[in-house]
Amino acid sequence: MAWFKRENKGIITSTEEKKEAPDGMWNKCPSCKKPLHYAEQVENKYVCHYCGYHLRIGSKEYFEILFDNTHFTELFANIRSGDPLEFTDTKKYTDRLEESYAKTGLKDAIRSATGMLGHQEIVIACMDFNFIGGSMGSVVGEKIARSIDYCIEHKIPFMMISKSGGARMMEAAFSLMQMAKTAAKLALLSKAKLPYISLLTDPTTGGVTASYAMLGDINISEPGALIGFAGPRVIKETIKKDLPKGFQTSEFVLEHGFLDFIVDRRQMKAKLTSFLKMVK
Secondary structure (H helix, E strand, O other): OHHHOOOOOOOOOOHHHOOOOOOOOEEEOOOOOOEEEHHHHHHOOOEOOOOOOEOOOOHHHHHHHHOHHHOEEEEOOOOOOOOOOOOEOOOEHHHHHHHHHHHHOOOOOEEEEEEEEOOEEEEEEEEOOOOHHHOEOHHHHHHHHHHHHHHHHHOOOEEEEEEEOOEOHHHHHHHHHHHHHHHHHHHHHHHOOOOEEEEEEEEEOHHHHOOHHHOOOEEEEOOOOEEOOOOHHHHHHHHOOOOOOOOOEHHHHHHOOOOOEEOOHHHHHHHHHHHHHHHO
16 A cells, blocks of 8 residues: 555645646536536537536537538628717726627627538528627627628528527617617518528527517527526516426427427537428
8 A cells, every 4th residue: 555655755846847727628517517528518519418408609619510611701700889879887888898809809799601501501690698798789780681681692591599688788779779670681581582590599588589589480499598588587576476497498488389499409400401401
């Protein structure tokens, strides 16, 4: 049992020689609390291989999962929000935007790109929750509108991946106008007889749910996603009743007819490929 005994005294590793795991290499599953290695997360499409929990991811990861060979061309990349109301709450809106630019490396809460999905050309617009809670401002509405115009011009399908806390309060009515603007553009897409796929991910709430997120030719979601308009507390106080178990989960929403189906992220690309071939 000699290996339990330290015979040499005073063995000290200097700070410079200590080795630590790089940030982001390990993550803990929010559901089962088990450790997940980054390489395993990428291989498993950011789904916990222990319990099947779908980790929250952004546009970068969705584009890598869905586009063939992870090859795509980003559209309208340099649009940024203005500050028409000169809004200030705990800090100036312009300062909050600058912080978000630096923190996320994004220009706003949405990215749009075109590429091939299952050997079929498509435009995918995807929201990023890390940018001010994925809130819908004028840039989000403008990018969706321009993406739809691009689809109509090139006669290709459009897919929207929603992940949002709702309308961006710092832009007030400018934000709420995007609900009507995107709905009108989607009506033009429908008139052109081009498919619109809406994917609702965790979370999809507020004005986003009340507009383009629920207007798809097919509305699909990932397992366990939070989908709703107002928060559970507000609803409970309004109707004066306890809410049912699983309220506002994607499974509950599917059961009540607001989704067409729920699909595991690992089978997402295959399902979308089949749908696009079917409607082509």
